[in-house]
Amino acid sequence: MTDAIVSCRGVSKIFGSGELAVHALREVDLDILSGDFATLAGPSGSGKTTLLNMIGALDTPSSGHVVIDGQDLGSLSKAQLSDLRLNKVGFVFQAYNLIPVLSARENIEFVLELHGLERDERRQRATDILREVGLEGMEDRRPAQLSGGQQQRVAVARALVSRPRIVLADEPTANLDSKTTEELVRLMYRLNREMGTTFVIGTHDPRVMEHSKRHIELLDGRIASDERTG
Amino acid sequence: MIASLAWRNIWRQPTRTALSLIGMAFAAMLLVFMLSFQFGSYDSMKENMLRINDGFGQIQPPGYKADPEITKVIHDPDGLIRELESIPQITTASARANGFVLLANGERSFAAAVAGVDPAKENRITRIPSLIKQGRALRSGDSAAIVLGDALARNLRLKVGDQVTLLGSGMDGSVAADVLKVIGIFRTGVPEIDRQIAHMPLDRFRETFVMDGAVNEVAIIGRTLGDILKIEPRLRKIAARHDAVYLNWGELQPAIKQAIRLDMTTAALMYATLVIVVVFIILNTLYMSVLERTREFGVLLAVGMKPGQIGRMVWMEIIFLSLVGVGIGIALGMALAWYFGQVGITFEGMEQIFSQWGLPSRIYPRMTPFRVLAGPTAILVLIALAGVIPYRRVLGLEPVEAMNA
Known part of the structure; x- marks a missing residue:
């Protein structure tokens, strides 16, 4: 399990220009390997979110190369980047970001529809993954009818259902209480172990870092340390 | 499911949607009724004038x-x-x-x-x-x-x-x-x-x-x-x-034909103004709804939806909303035209002027597929075309910028 899913070489990201230019990332070299359960930490403004956006093909670097599963982001069109995100990457956001007018199951089915799956298969896979994240019986509830922790579980299920190569989570526990945080981290860790899904989690939360098998520390847009802990 | 999502998106803000629907339905109703009334009065004018002396057509040397x-x-x-x-x-x-x-x-x-x-x-x-x-x-x-x-x-x-x-x-x-x-x-x-x-x-x-x-x-x-x-x-x-030659009603009564044409031109300007005002009001509402959801569109882009798919979803919302609004308007307009088609409409004090143009003192709206559908179709087509504006905005969205909006 040593093949790199994501490879960053000399990646820099500059927002703005001239005197107002902000260097969010500076010459970052990083490989995310298949099966990693990595945390990305660092103080605010250190470039965590920017790096996660690069790894997730949400943004492209100002210089350098990001290669996801053999595809260089710099050579892809908007539509190809969408396809890449759909097929290779799952996202979990701090604010859950579920579609409010769809039920838990429909939020998940929606992603499967983008993959072109038939209705019956979509329904089956959505039901299965919701059971997997402990939300059996809550399939038809809309996000507003779920707690923060339950919503985040739906978000994890949505990120995982299409079996992506990598799941990126940006501060996934920031809005959760400690018990829910613990449950969520255990869930992600279990999915990493059992399904082999690669996780990269941007976080300040020590409870998340505890489970991390690889800890990457960012400082002023550079990788300050990159340690394997498990 | 994208169609279902589009339909549900319409009802996120029920009050705003209801107001948009009322606006569209009212405009469509007015157009159906007014066109039926206007063309109904033309029918009466033509038939009455022709029946006084000329007949519906003539063959002459x-x-x-x-x-x-x-x-x-x-x-x-x-x-x-x-x-x-x-x-x-x-x-x-x-x-x-x-x-x-x-x-x-x-x-x-x-x-x-x-x-x-x-x-x-x-x-x-x-x-x-x-x-x-x-x-x-x-x-x-x-x-x-x-x-x-x-x-x-x-x-x-x-x-x-x-x-x-x-x-x-x-x-x-x-x-x-x-x-x-x-x-x-x-x-x-x-x-x-x-x-x-x-x-x-x-x-x-x-x-x-x-x-x-x-x-x-x-x-x-x-x-x-x-x-x-x-x-x-x-x-x-x-x-x-x-x-010999055949003369149709317009050739027999060119003054009536010209008067109708003039009246239609003025009325068409009024109808066009009504349609354009309604379309812009609806477009404004829809554009606001798109702006409000920029962050959500960013999330949809992040999970792999293509900008074109989101644009089509937004366009579908516009079409659904228009179909419902215009549908209600057509039904109300037809009901109104049917009712007044039975009882007629009188204009007190206008009888003298009306009679000069062959109009009876009581005018009856008359519906035909054209009169019922022309106005509402114009609203639908223009709204569908105007939907290009929010569609293009969605196409230009970048996921990170959209999510930070």
């Missing part, structure tokens, strides 16, 4: 309309009438001869247009027999008889039973003179007709004007004007076979 000389004739009216009456859409075809004469009563004389008509058929073509105010209409068997408009009778100081002298020019150039008995006086409400027109039996006319069996025109009528319009090409061919 070439050039007769522009220069109605008595010498321009159709020599075989009976054969032409037989051919015309064999067409199912034509209920009656009637021959007429016309002369411009001087009518005199004692020392008073006035110019008039006297038509020789077939009394047996004329009451099926024109409304003059039913508009007799004094005396009676012409009947088969009448000979030295005349009915005339009330203004003409008043000018000549004639009453029913009086005799009037007719002086004109015969087809052969001889002097045509006759003495006729006034048997009826009609009032159509159209001043030009009431002041100038008189009818006498066709046989007596042809005898007086030495027409040798010929006539100047054959007027036709059908169940509706629409029926006659449908067979216009056939009528033109028949006319040509008889060395």
Whole structure:
């Protein structure tokens, strides 16, 4: 399990220009390997979110190369980047970001529809993954009818259902209480172990870092340390 | 599911959606009703004016309309009438001869247009027999008889039973003179007709004007004007076979046609303004709804939805909303048009002006697929086209910028 899913070489990201230019990332070299359960930490403004956006093909670097599963982001069109995100990457956001007018199951089915799956298969896979994240019986509830922790579980299920190569989570526990945080981290860790899904989690939360098998520390847009802990 | 999502998105802000729907439905209802009313009044205007004297169409010798000389004739009216009456859409075809004469009563004389008509058929073509105010209409068997408009009778100081002298020019150039008995006086409400027109039996006319069996025109009528319009090409061919020309309603009544066209132009401007205002109001609402959801669109882009798919979803929302709004408007507009189609609409104090244009005092909206669908379709098409604006905005979204919006 040593093949790199994501490879960053000399990646820099500059927002703005001239005197107002902000260097969010500076010459970052990083490989995310298949099966990693990595945390990305660092103080605010250190470039965590920017790096996660690069790894997730949400943004492209100002210089350098990001290669996801053999595809260089710099050579892809908007539509190809969408396809890449759909097929290779799952996202979990701090604010859950579920579609409010769809039920838990429909939020998940929606992603499967983008993959072109038939209705019956979509329904089956959505039901299965919701059971997997402990939300059996809550399939038809809309996000507003779920707690923060339950919503985040739906978000994890949505990120995982299409079996992506990598799941990126940006501060996934920031809005959760400690018990829910613990449950969520255990869930992600279990999915990493059992399904082999690669996780990269941007976080300040020590409870998340505890489970991390690889800890990457960012400082002023550079990788300050990159340690394997498990 | 994208269609289902689009439908549910519409109802995120039920109050705003309801207000948009009311706006669209009201505009569509107004358009359906107004178009049905307007075109209904045109129908009444055309049919009433044509039924007063002209009929729904006429076959005349070439050039007769522009220069109605008595010498321009159709020599075989009976054969032409037989051919015309064999067409199912034509209920009656009637021959007429016309002369411009001087009518005199004692020392008073006035110019008039006297038509020789077939009394047996004329009451099926024109409304003059039913508009007799004094005396009676012409009947088969009448000979030295005349009915005339009330203004003409008043000018000549004639009453029913009086005799009037007719002086004109015969087809052969001889002097045509006759003495006729006034048997009826009609009032159509159209001043030009009431002041100038008189009818006498066709046989007596042809005898007086030495027409040798010929006539100047054959007027036709059908169940509706629409029926006659449908067979216009056939009528033109028949006319040509008889060395004559066919004149449709617009050629017979160019003033009415022009008035309708002018009225339609002004109304079209009003309708266009209404449609454009509604479309911009709706577009503004929809654009706001797109701006509000920029962050959510960013998330959809992040999970792998293509910008074009999101754009189509937004466009679908616009179409769904428009279909519901316009659908409600069509239903309400049809209900309104149907109701007033039964009871009619009166305009107090306008009767005099209306009668000059052949309009009855009570106007009835009439629906046709065009009148019902033209306005709402314009709203739908324009909103669908205007939907390009939010669609293009969505296409330009970048996931990170959108999620941070």
